[in-house]
Amino acid sequence: MEGNVVKESYNWVPSFGVNLGFTLDGLSLLFCLMITGIGFLVFAYTSVYLHHHKYLDRFYGYLSVFMAAMLGLVLSDNVISLFTFWELTSISSFFLIGFNNTQEASRKSALTALGITGLGGMFLLAGVIVLGNITGTFSIAEMLNMSPELIKGHEYYTVAVILLFGAAFTKSAQFPFHFWLPGAMKAPTPVSTYLHSATMVKAGIYLVMRFTPVLGGEEIWNTTLIVVGAVTMLYSAFHSLFRTDLKGVLAYSTISALGILMFLIGMGTTESFTAAAVFIIVHALYKATLFLTTGIIDHQTGTRDVTVLSGLRKVLMPVGIAAIIAAISSAGIPPTIGFLGKELTYEATMHAPIIATLLVVGIVITKILLLWAGFVAGIKPFQGSLPESLKDTKMPGPFMWVPPILLAVLSLVFGIMPFIIEGSLIKPVVSALGGESGEIHLALWHGFNTVFILSLVTIAVGTTLYFVLKPSAKLETAVGKLEAASPKSLMEKFNVGFTYLSSFWTRVFQNGYLRNYVFIIIFFLIGMVGYTMIGNTKFNIDPSILSNVSFYELVVFIIMCIAILFTVFTSSRLSAVVAMGVVGLTICLVFVFYSAPDLAMTQFSIDTLTVILFVLVLYRLPRYLKIQDHKMRIRDGILSLMFGGLIAVLALEVLSEPVNTEIGDFYAENSYIMAHGKNVVNVILVDFRGADTMIEISVLTIAAIGVFGLLKLRLKRTDRVQ
Amino acid sequence: MKTIILRTASNYLLPVLLLFSIFILLRGHYLPGGGFVGGLIAAIAFVFHSFANGLKNTKSLLRFHPGFLMPAGLALSFFSGLSPIIFAGDPFMTGLWYHGHVPVLGSVGSALFFDMGVYLVVVGVTLTIIFTISEAP
Amino acid sequence: MTLVEYCRIVILPVLAFSVILILIRFFRGPSIADRIVALDLLITTGIGIIGVYTITSGSSTLLDTGMILALIAFLSTVALSYYLERRSKKK
Amino acid sequence: MFFWNKINAQKVISIAGSIIAVILSSYVFYYVWENGTQKVNAGNWDAPFGIVFVADTLAVTLVLLTALSGLAVSIFSAGSVIKDRLRFGYFPIFHFLLLGLTGAFLTGDLFNLYVWFEIIIISSFVLITIGGEKAQLEGAVKYFTLNILASTIFLTAIAVLYGLTGSLNMADLAGKVAAVENRGLVEVAAILFLIGFGTKASIFPLYFWLPASYHTPPAAVSAIFGGLLTKVGVYALIRVFTLIFVGDVFLGEILMVLAILTIFSGGVGALVQNNVRKVFSYLIICHIGYMIAGLGMFTEIAITGVIFYLIHDIMVKTNLFMVSGIIFKIKSSNSMRALGGFYANYPKLSLLIFIPLFSLVGIPPLSGFWPKISLIGEGFATENYWTVAAIIFASFITLVIIAKLWAEVFWKDAKEIPEKPKFEYFSDISKARKTQFILPIVFLSLISLYIGFGAEHIQLLSSRIANELMNSQQYIDTVLNNS
Amino acid sequence: MEILLAILVGLLYASGIYMILRRSLVKLIIGIILLGNGANLLIFLLGRITKGLPPIIPENSKVFLEAYADPVPQALILTAIVISFGLQSFAIILVKRAHKVVRTDDLDEMNATDEDS
Amino acid sequence: MKNRFVSNILLTFVWVVLTGDFHFSNYLFGFVLSYVILMVITKGSRKAKYFTIVPKLIFFVLYFVKELVKANLEVAWEVMTPKLNMTPGIVKVPLTVQSDVGITLLANLITLTPGTLSLDVSNDKKVLYVHAMYIKDKEEFIAGIKNGFEKRILEILK
Amino acid sequence: MNIFIGVIITLGTLFVLLAAVGLIRMPDTYLRISVNTKAATLGVGLLLGGVAFYFYDLSTTSRTFVIVLFLFLTAPVGAHLIGRASYFIGNKLWDKSKMDDLQGKYQKNSHVLKSEIDDTPEDNVDHTKM
Ligand code: NA
């Protein structure tokens, strides 16, 4: 399989360079096997787990969609289709987490998970687009074939890396985005098994691995991965100590494992790649097993509280065996593959490019804590005496207990015979990551060396810890107090703050007061137009345009000014209406003076009608309000005057520009000769621009229908609510 | 307003106003006027009549709902705009003209019918609005 | 001085002056009826101004506007009186 | 109008008319697609003297979309709008509105565009007030005032432009505006257009009328408003800024800043709403921001994204407001707090609704996703990082909001809402009427799916439109008969 | 005269906006009307004004013999005036209904639709 | 009476068309001519009304113009002189005319004359309330109206 | 001819001016309405007569004639209505007025106008009590 690549492609949106291109290489194969293999077992397991559930069909539907999406994700050669499947996994995960959607907690977790992974999705989208910009292609294969210097030297390289990390860290629950994952444990256990430990959360790992050959190797890439991975693994391994819910323990240990993976990839050596590849398998096997057994315990006993559970080996023996094997693998005790994984990890860490010693300390502590977590999840429930309340616990059907057994057995088989996976899985993965796959040789026994000593220390300390420190509700509560500073609550606080900001912003602008809306709009207009005018216009108002003013024109001007001011400032509505009549008359006179008899006539008729309308409505309207707010008036007055002044200056500016009467001249020349009319204005209205008039009378008609409806239509009480 | 003077005056002013409105409509193509102003004046005539005689009397004078004038006028305008497509194969609203001189009107063409449509719509709209308001509680 | 000049230099200013006087009444009121009367007279004067303006501009088509003013101006008065009456009835 | 009182006849005529409109506009679309930009001179007067109607690919695409939304909402109206409203001219005015939109897309004359805008706003005034309920009237007063204000500003802009050039024909203006020496005045005119159209398109800080009113009329009305009314403002902005005021850097920057603020305001607004229709209303604003951003970048690819988004948005927003209508019909409420249980009780319907909801989010490969590739890509290419951030923010917040809505309305247990006496619940109505509710949603959802999965076609279309817009000389030559 | 007309236009715009910014429904309508008048007058002014030469071809002539005012702005304003009339009548009725139903003339009290519900 | 008038108008048109001169003066001339012809050719009692009313109408108009000028000057004097010497008031004028047209005509003519203003007619049509600027003597004022406008109106409307 | 036109136009203008002065000077609404008719009748009539003579063609003559006719038809109706309305809204007569025969003849609610004062004083419009 090594080096063999299977390709299949279908052009989807070629304009974007988007195709459904699928490539099966070593990396894809590893993930494909996990997805289909564990998927198959989970499907079987679910048939019993949700046997009588009303919506089992729905559940299978979502699960199938998820599986398809996940496969698509790891097989895509095109980053856009990769993103598409990425989002589909988020959405199907949303539906699966929220499967018990009538429970508030379930909905909330689903929302949180979608929120975080959705945010990551946005990063991914931006990231792949930037990558597309850098490389000029959306095809991963083509990116891989490009000279890395071209990409890494590009100015957007860092942006692309940050964006991709954003996507990967959220999806793979890295600190500080990790908190959605424990929340996602609200989903039915098969979901937790499948999505939140084995597959979906590894999509981020996949992404980073996939792009390691393209973007990896730079300091920002490696350091970020190591630091984030290290913090994540330590932080969540530590946190798993304080859980009493089995799934909580598992969730935190999963996060920790994901951190380890990031950490390993970040080191960027063949050793670390090998370790990562092996650890993916290790983790998938033992964590899936533990989840499945936890599911069985939950399903059969009705509780997951680890402080209550004990002695179940007496009633659930096969399950117990699977769980214990998984726990041993998790602890890295031979002959499980877990041991191999741990050894490789220590080995790789010791050769880390930076601060190797510190990192070794970190990884050892993490492993110790994970040992504890694995024991608590896999051994503690089966150990000791069976409490009275759990005496009636029955074995579930074989579809439920066979899958974990199978997985547990695989942990053993691969541990004992690592060559099975060496050539078929590990080497292809490492070479896909750009490592030297030739150097790899997997074996359980590496000899007595530093790594082995570290392993021994890990096991010893971990086991001791297991016996000393029992999970307890007290501890959980105690650590709960620290929650205030955790990323989750910080995020929640941010959430609250942002919601507050949102409400505030919305209320400030959308405050319900029409006058404020108008004020803002006009203010905006003045600002924009004023800025432009001050910056650009010449203020060269041509004095020749100001033809002499006759006395009667001046009088018309004065009357109109006074009438307008009177309209504005009178305290009687009726006086305002009458004053508007005066305004109308003076406008009419202006039209007469300046050669527009048609306009004068129309203006006057319409003014008369407006007065009539007002009069018919006015006595049903209230008198003016007696609200005196001088500050407001002055503010509005200044704004209005600025607005008016702006328009006036604008008008004068335009008037000093040369005039072009081409169109009017055409009308005038052809009005009689071609359109048989001598009143050019009328000819324009009914002929040259008759379309305007046609529409205009439609406007009038609609207005009339509207008025009619507005006044005549009274909804019946029954209709009012419709 | 029940005053004898207004009522009587309205009886002689109504025909004068209506006649005047048609006059204004017809001469619009040559001199100031046209469908808009004509229609507005006709509408004002009826409104005036309703002030003097009450809405009921004016409505009975009209015999049909003024709202009917709107679709009628729209249709007239629209078809006079459509006529060139039908009769001459020209685009919408191309002027069609009867080439000959008709007393009073001058040339007769589709534009005149268009303007008449405008007139009817304006009358219909204005009266609908004002009558509706007058009737509303 | 020709007639046109006479109209422009003497007649129009006098009419304009009358308009200012009427406007003073409009402003002073005191009752709304006074304002309506002032508006009415303003329009009538406006017709006169339009008439004289046709002489100064030599364009008699502008008289058409005068016709409209003469015929429908009083409708505002009718409407406003109608309003005043109904309002007083309500009291 | 001659069938004033025969409601059933009105319904049939309305739907039949809408179907004919779809057929006609499809034909015109096909014709223009095959033969390029077409024009018709109204009254046989050549441009720039007469009014010219120009069918370029953008125009016919929008006309086709209008017809499609029109058909859907027409059917939806037949089922959902109550008799009394129908008796008072609902359908005629609804079709006037569609006519107005079509005319606005097709006209090549600026003043004629104003007149079409007026027919649109007066129809929308009537539709928004028809029924005259308290909320409707309160909303309408604001809607009315701010839209009139916008129209006045638009008219002011026309006055300035006419004063500068003496022309109203947009193609003619393209040349004449370019020749004006006083660039400051041209810029002022452009800003006036920006404010006039921007108010209609509901960009920041001009959008206030929208959240104040869109949730008040019947859902069918909101649907057509939500789908098309703001878009005609966007269309007008695209038209004048690609044809008349081309490539002004200052304007581009302004558009970009406004786009970011629009996205933010719409997004945070939607976040804090409880009423489903208000959520959608704010999301309209938020997503208008995308289009304005693309216009501000002013590259061919960005415009392609804008057009793609426009096409997607028209379909999906129309659909969502119809969805809000069906939700209201089922539970007599649009409050997210009060609603619940849809998934349990109406699983098939829920899955149907899932399509427009998540198309809106832009979950790939649903329709809202594709244009983002162009927009984000061009955002980087033109170094508008804040805009990219805003687009990402908007996508994210839309996701969060829709997921929340899904959780509240669909997942949450059905709450006991006291049954409104005499409310005609969805379960009470005949099968035929249920079909009238659901069929249009299915119809538009299918179109949305097509836009998503057949993105290649839409992308081809969008890029052709963008190409035509960026190379406007061809449009100008067609209109002015230059050869 | 242009300068006076420009001032008038400015004043009409200013007073229109000022009235719209008040709280009373009636003032709102008056403001809209004033604003509309301002816009019409602006078109008129920017279309350049000409004294005493209406664009009407003399009786016995087929074309203009002397200068004439530009007819285009006049036609535009006519259309705009009539449209505004339609809108204004609708506005007046809307205000009447709003007042009747909402029972206030105070625009500040009409903010229920903006509140979160 | 109506028939006569219509005939008169028709004949006028015939005249105008015959002469082919469409000027205003020709219309007027045609009208007078056909009026005279009609007057000559019409016989019987019906003749009286139409043919006596036209001269009366003319005289009436002249009378009105005279009153108009007189009152205008009167008011002009009042306005110009610095002191207001008016004795205004509202006078109840009993009506003899009974027809609506008559009452309206009377009232309007009174109003058109400066200085006087018809305020309203009582609902039973018995009295007209007139506001006047100069009421030296109430009876005299009433008589002035009754013997002036009202008498003439009665004659015309007979 | 021009001198004749000048004279009648001047006269017309003077009458309009006097009406305007009258409007200012007259002490009550009714008197103002009364002087108002000056401008509407002789003032504008003479002015337009001048216009008619100036242009001296059929179309101008008929138009001026029509304007004057319209004014004569409409002005008194308007005056009547506004005068009546002023009485309703309680505009008082000038205090030097000699008499008010209208006192107490209007009914407040029905606006019926009687020719004699009858026995419903509580319903009568009475300016002395307002
Ligand atoms: Na037109």
Ligand code: NA
């Ligand atoms: Na008098």
